[in-house]
Amino acid sequence: MFHSHGTRRSNAAARSSASGGLEGGGVGSPAASSASEGSSFRPSASTFWLLLHGLCCLISLFLGFRFSRLIFVLLFSNTIYTYTTTTTTTITSTRTETLTVSFPLTHTPPIETAVKPNNSALELSDKMSNQGSSHSQVVVGRHGIRIRPWPHPDPTEVMRAHRIIERVQQEQRKWYGVKSPRPLIVITPTYARTFQALHLTGLIHCLRNVPYPVTWIVVEAGGVTNETASLLARSRVQFLHIPFHEKMPVEWAERHLTENRMRLLGLRVIRERNMDGIVLFADDSNVHSLDLFDEIQKVQWMGSVSVGILAHSGGPDRTLLTEDEKLNPPIPVQGPACNSSGHLIGWHTFNSIPYSEKSATFVGESATVLPGKMEWSGFVFNARMIWKEAEDGRPEWVKDLDKIGENGEEIESPLALVNDASFVEPLGDCGKKVMLWWMRVEARADSKFPPGWIIDPPLEIVVPAKRTPWQESDDLAGSKLEQDDRRFTRPKSRSSSKRKNTLPGQDN
Amino acid sequence: MGKEIWVVALLLSQALLLPIAQAAELHTERISGSAGDVLEDDPVGRLKVFVYNLPRKYNKKMVDKDSRCLTHMFATEIFMHRFLLSSAVRTLDPEEADWFYTPVYTTCDLTPGGHPLPFKSPRIMRSAIQYVAMNWPYWNRTDGADHFFVTPHDFGACFHYQEETAIQRGILHLLKRATLVQTFGQRNHVCLKEGSITVPPYAPPQKMQAHLVSPSTPRSIFVYFRGLFYDVNNDPEGGYYARGARASVWENFKSNPLFDISTDHPPTYYEDMQRSVFCLCPLGWAPWSPRLVEAVVFGCIPVIIADDIVLPFADAIPWEEIAVFVAEKDVPSLDTILTSIPAEVILRKQRLLANPSMKQAMLFPQPAQAGDAFHQILNGLARKLPHDRRVYLKPGEKVLNWTAGPIGDLKPW
Numbered sequence: 001m002f003h004s005h006g007t008r009r010s011n012a013a014a015r016s017s018a019s020g021g022l023e024g025g026g027v028g029s030p031a032a033s034s035a036s037e038g039s040s041f042r043p044s045a046s047t048f049w050l051l052l053h054g055l056c057c058l059i060s061l062f063l064g065f066r067f068s069r070l071i072f073v074l075l076f077s078n079t080i081y082t083y084t085t086t087t088t089t090t091i092t093s094t095r096t097e098t099l100t101v102s103f104p105l106t107h108t109p110p111i112e113t114a115v116k117p118n119n120s121a122l123e124l125s126d127k128m129s130n131q132g133s134s135h136s137q138v139v140v141g142r143h144g145i146r147i148r149p150w151p152h153p154d155p156t157e158v159m160r161a162h163r164i165i166e167r168v169q170q171e172q173r174k175w176y177g178v179k180s181p182r183p184l185i186v187i188t189p190t191y192a193r194t195f196q197a198l199h200l201t202g203l204i205h206c207l208r209n210v211p212y213p214v215t216w217i218v219v220e221a222g223g224v225t226n227e228t229a230s231l232l233a234r235s236r237v238q239f240l241h242i243p244f245h246e247k248m249p250v251e252w253a254e255r256h257l258t259e260n261r262m263r264l265l266g267l268r269v270i271r272e273r274n275m276d277g278i279v280l281f282a283d284d285s286n287v288h289s290l291d292l293f294d295e296i297q298k299v300q301w302m303g304s305v306s307v308g309i310l311a312h313s314g315g316p317d318r319t320l321l322t323e324d325e326k327l328n329p330p331i332p333v334q335g336p337a338c339n340s341s342g343h344l345i346g347w348h349t350f351n352s353i354p355y356s357e358k359s360a361t362f363v364g365e366s367a368t369v370l371p372g373k374m375e376w377s378g379f380v381f382n383a384r385m386i387w388k389e390a391e392d393g394r395p396e397w398v399k400d401l402d403k404i405g406e407n408g409e410e411i412e413s414p415l416a417l418v419n420d421a422s423f424v425e426p427l428g429d430c431g432k433k434v435m436l437w438w439m440r441v442e443a444r445a446d447s448k449f450p451p452g453w454i455i456d457p458p459l460e461i462v463v464p465a466k467r468t469p470w471q472e473s474d475d476l477a478g479s480k481l482e483q484d485d486r487r488f489t490r491p492k493s494r495s496s497s498k499r500k501n502t503l504p505g506q507d508n
Numbered sequence: 509m510g511k512e513i514w515v516v517a518l519l520l521s522q523a524l525l526l527p528i529a530q531a532a533e534l535h536t537e538r539i540s541g542s543a544g545d546v547l548e549d550d551p552v553g554r555l556k557v558f559v560y561n562l563p564r565k566y567n568k569k570m571v572d573k574d575s576r577c578l579t580h581m582f583a584t585e586i587f588m589h590r591f592l593l594s595s596a597v598r599t600l601d602p603e604e605a606d607w608f609y610t611p612v613y614t615t616c617d618l619t620p621g622g623h624p625l626p627f628k629s630p631r632i633m634r635s636a637i638q639y640v641a642m643n644w645p646y647w648n649r650t651d652g653a654d655h656f657f658v659t660p661h662d663f664g665a666c667f668h669y670q671e672e673t674a675i676q677r678g679i680l681h682l683l684k685r686a687t688l689v690q691t692f693g694q695r696n697h698v699c700l701k702e703g704s705i706t707v708p709p710y711a712p713p714q715k716m717q718a719h720l721v722s723p724s725t726p727r728s729i730f731v732y733f734r735g736l737f738y739d740v741n742n743d744p745e746g747g748y749y750a751r752g753a754r755a756s757v758w759e760n761f762k763s764n765p766l767f768d769i770s771t772d773h774p775p776t777y778y779e780d781m782q783r784s785v786f787c788l789c790p791l792g793w794a795p796w797s798p799r800l801v802e803a804v805v806f807g808c809i810p811v812i813i814a815d816d817i818v819l820p821f822a823d824a825i826p827w828e829e830i831a832v833f834v835a836e837k838d839v840p841s842l843d844t845i846l847t848s849i850p851a852e853v854i855l856r857k858q859r860l861l862a863n864p865s866m867k868q869a870m871l872f873p874q875p876a877q878a879g880d881a882f883h884q885i886l887n888g889l890a891r892k893l894p895h896d897r898r899v900y901l902k903p904g905e906k907v908l909n910w911t912a913g914p915i916g917d918l919k920p921w
Contacts, residue, residue: 138694138815140671143752148840151760160847161730161766167851168785168858169726175535176724294724 173211178297183213183277185383187266189259190284191221191248192228194443197453199284200228204235207282210293214238215277217269219262221248230452242269250362250445256372259283260411263376264404271386271401279383281376281414285440292435295428301395302381302417302424306335306431309350309375310439311368333434334375336426344426349373364444371438374413378436380427386417397423536863537856539830543823543891547865548879551886552596555893558605559592560644562612566636570616581709581798582615582624584691585658587872589613591882607687607889608646608655612636615661629667630680630913631921633657637682651907653899656687656889660709662794664690666699669793674699681912685899687892689885691796693818700818705888707881708820711801713871719778723807730766731846732784732808733757734773735799736792750791753813756839757790764843781806785854786832786846790814801870804830807861809854811846813839821869821884823891830860 186207190196207214216239220228223243232239244262249255263281270279278296282288296303309332337346352359352370360367386401397420404416415421428435450456539547571577571586578586589611592598599605614629640655641647647655659665665683666674675698679688683701692699693706700706737758739749746755761767769788774780781787787803791814800819803810810831812819819827827833834845860866868879876882901907911918 138697138751140675142747145746145752145755145759146837146840147756147759151763151840153764153766153843157843157847158766161843164847164849164851164854165728165730165785168854169728171855171858172724172726176722 177211178294181212181297183215184210184293184296185215185217185270185275185277185279186282187217187219187263187279188282188284189219189221189244189262189266190228192225193248193445194447194449195441196227196284197231197449200231202287203282203284204231204237206288206290207237208235209290212293212297213277215240215275217242217266219244219266221246221258221262227452240269242266252360252362252369255363260376264401264411267386267401270383271388274387275383277383278380279386280380283377283438285438285442286377287437287439289435291433292428295433295435296380298427299380299382299425301385301398302379302414303427304336304344304347304424304431305378305380305428305436306333306348306434307375307378308333308434308437309371310437311350311352311370333431334371334438335378335428335431335434336424338426338430342426342430344422344424347374348431362445363442364447369440369442371440372412374415375438376414377438379414379424381414381417395423535859537859539825539860539863539866541822541824541826546824546887546891547869547884549883549887549890550878551883551890554890555597555606555886556599556604557592557595557597557607557609557886557889558599558602558646559589559609559611560640562610562636562639566612566632566639570613574616574618576618576622577613577616579712580618580622580624581691581711582660583710584660584689584707584872585611585613585615587710587874588658588689588882588885590874591876595876595882595886597886602644602646605646606654606893606895608640610636610640610655610657612657614659614667623669624661626661626667626669628921629661630677630917631919633665633667633680634682634917635921649901650895650899651685651901652683653685654895656689656705657683658689659683660689660691660707662692663699664688664692664704665701671793677914680917682908682910684908687889691820692794693820693822694795694814695816695818697816703892705885706818706820706822707885708801708870709796709798710872711798711805711870713873716778716802716805716871720806721779721782725783727783727785729768729780729784731761731768731786731788731811731842732780733767733769733788733790734771734777734780736771737769739793749793751815751836753836753839754790754792756836757788757813757842760840761843766843766847778802778806781808784808786811788813789831791817804861804870805867807858809857809861811842813842820881821888824884824887825866825869830857830866832857 188203190200207216214237216235216237218228218232218239219242221244223245224241229241232241242265244265246258246261249258267279269275278299280293280296292305295305311332332350333348334350335348336344337348339345350371359370385395385398397418399417399419401417404411415424418424538545541547567586567589577583589609592609592611602608612633614632615624615626617625617628619625637647637652657665659667661667662669663671663674665679665688666677667680668674668677678698679701688701688704689707690700690704691707691709693704694700735754736749737754738744738746743749746752749755757769761769768780768784781802785808787799787806787808787810789797789799789803789810789812791797795814795817800810800812811834812827812831813834813836815836819825819831832846832849834842838845865879868877869881869884872881
């Protein structure tokens with residue numbers, strides 16, 4: 001029985017939905033007529049509806065389908081359902097068929113209103129039903145789609161939601177995260193150069209997201225500079241800015257050694273101040289994953305994690321790999337190697353033989369930059385390991401920090417800090433999980449950058465060159481050219497004799 | 509003598525208080541509904557169920573014909589049968605049974621697309637009842653009042669997918685006195701009988717376990733939902749499907765960054781639920797959906813948008829304390845409602861959801877485990893015992909009218 005009004009509905013859907021309010025009427029009346037066929041206890045009502053239906057058909061012949069219902073709204077509108085779009089309701093009580101009452105809505109704009117119960121319809125169904133059982137407030141049939149007038153997020157609510165999420169995550173950390181987390185001490189060697197702002201900004205954001213207390217020891221080659229100091233001051237991370245007396249050399253080999261000495265200086269600072277926590281070496285150009293900080297909380301004395309080595313130059317050196325290397329590509333990971341029972345047996349190191357002839361020798365050379373044999377960033381240890389007084393439990397396999405480097409020898413890797421490397425704990429599922437990546441991206445040593453990355457004084461206004469790639473733009477489109485110039489925010493390759501920097505939007 | 513007893517009692521109470529104080533620090537919380545702390549009750553020993561041996565055409569033959577019946581959300585009827593056959597509550601002696609189970613699969617006639625056709629279901633059920641009434645005396649003894657049936661379809665024993673038709677048909681007359689175990693539940697609705705047991709829809713437990721992530725993964729999505737907002741095939745303009753509630757959710761919150769809602773079904777659906785604080789469970793064509801089960805298993809607070817819905821095992825599980833109920837008319841202010849829930853309330857709901865007995869109660873694992881949905885159904889049946897004296901008919905007394913209902917139902921199957 002209800003299939004008929006289903007097709008009726010799809011016909012109505014084909015028409016425009018502008019006066020969608022009246023479409024509901026069409027659904028109502030065949031149901032009403034079928035209701036009248038089904039029920040047999042009010043013959044006068046059924047013939048009345050039948051006559052009404054016939055009248056509607058006649059009117060719709062002349063005025064069109066939708067307007068027939070409009071007549072009845074104007075004539076009989078007493079109680080009206082106010083919905084945002086349209087409504088037809090079929091009110092049913094427990095076991096009886098009731099009349100369907102339809103009061104279509106015309107052109108009210110969408111407003112959020114409460115539903116007013118249609119009292120007359122309920123009374124009608126009350127009279128008709130023999131059982132006086134409770135009526136469901138939920139009605140079957142077509143409902144309006146409620147849309148509020150401004151369906152966009154409210155900023156206060158968004159902030160409240162973020163507070164809730166923060167609280168939930170705090171609770172999650174409490175139950176499932178690291179119990180009694182230790183503070184972190186992060187040692188970073190740096191120096192002022194073009195790419196420093198790039199690297200340090202990434203590192204600062206990473207450290208700000210770490211959920212544990214962080215003390216950041218920044219060792220700067222060449223003494224304390226305003227560049228670094230201003231970056232650190234804005235960082236909102238607790239830091240110690242330590243000057244290092246040498247300048248950073250240009251040769252990569254020398255650089256690695258200088259950085260090692262800077263890190264040792266950082267370790268000595270920890271020793272002097274008896275700082276407590278877990279020591280991590282974060283080079284400013286490395287990329288860290290937040291999982292790393294959760295993982296290193298597990299370290300007892302000295303631990304090692306896997307470092308992904310991203311040493312590609314990205315240049316045209318495609319013939320680097322030999323044939324059998326193409327079959328077994330070298331894994332660019334430096335870290336602990338374990339046997340099947342999870343014990344440390346050795347180290348994976350980066351295979352630098354394929355790159356030996358083509359590696360960069362000085363900073364800014366466009367060739368592959370190779371890492372050292374054993375990167376410091378892959379090692380973490382308990383700060384108590386380097387304290388002066390032998391704390392209870394400090395193992396014997398640790399060398400005293402003062403004895404390292406006293407003869408002037410260079411420290412290649414943190415394994416020089418220990419007598420026996422087999423005591424190092426492999427972290428990150430025995431090195432299988434790579435949580436930080438080493439890469440070296442540097443500009444040429446003599447490249448200039450605006451100090452503090454502030455352009456002061458502002459650049460002069462530049463008039464764009466008239467000669468553009470579009471040859472047809474002569475006097476005909478002379479003004480159009482200027483308009484185009486104003487619109488284009490990125491200057492395309494202009495064939496101008498002088499090349500000046502332009503800021504977006506500062507055209508003619 | 510009395511003084512010593514008092515001292516001992518004091519010491520004992522002190523010893524008891526300590527673990528209670530410690531329990532308050534756990535990340536789960538005990539669940540007790542209106543029937544009490546019944547989720548962990550063991551039904552064995554509290555009731556006896558006799559399983560009728562029906563011919564293959566009522567059950568096994570249907571599954572053999574189409575094995576998709578075993579994986580869709582209506583598979584409860586099949587797994588309940590299998591569970592009862594090997595359960596400790598089963599008795600082979602019908603004289604001592606408290607409940608009688610008729611294993612008839614009424615939801616196993618599938619279209620090529622996998623949707624069950626309900627058109628023959630009333631006849632199948634009628635035929636099964638007639639078989640039972642003719643071959644055993646227990647049906648006529650009570651006219652079915654101590655029998656129970658599993659009817660997991662959209663609107664239960666009304667046997668139709670379209671709500672208007674289902675209401676018109678009403679519950680099959682012959683099931684008037686029996687207990688129905690069904691997924692559909694809505695207050696004051698024709699298709700929910702007094703005394704029915706509402707159960708969750710079947711969701712494959714192994715599939716969900718395979719996608720579990722570590723509980724320390726931070727929950728960073730505020731509200732999550734994946735599913736249809738408009739059913740374009742059957743209701744293109746909207747307004748019928750979900751009583752307009754799903755369309756309202758879309759129109760109001762599609763541009764809200766807190767709401768991760770879309771019709772796209774990603775392969776990380778289960779993992780994403782575990783990264784969400786709230787999961788929407790709005791009604792569709794019927795008020796229930798497997799989303800509730802998924803939300804409970806993955807610890808995401810369900811936001812129920814379905815007026816008057818009756819949730820599974822409503823007397824054993826205090827859903828008001830666990831889920832968030834939003835009236836359909838309040839959907840446009842859903843963001844205000846959800847963001848104004850105090851954080852302690854949210855944390856408590858998460859603790860209740862973390863309770864493993866809560867998750868177990870929503871699942872139908874194979875083989876059955878203690879505290880799972882099968883056991884909750886038996887617990888529900890046990891709580892209805894003992895049967896009222898008046899249930900047993902006097903000889904010659906008849907209550908059911910075997911010719912009631914639409915003419916089409918009376919055709920034999």
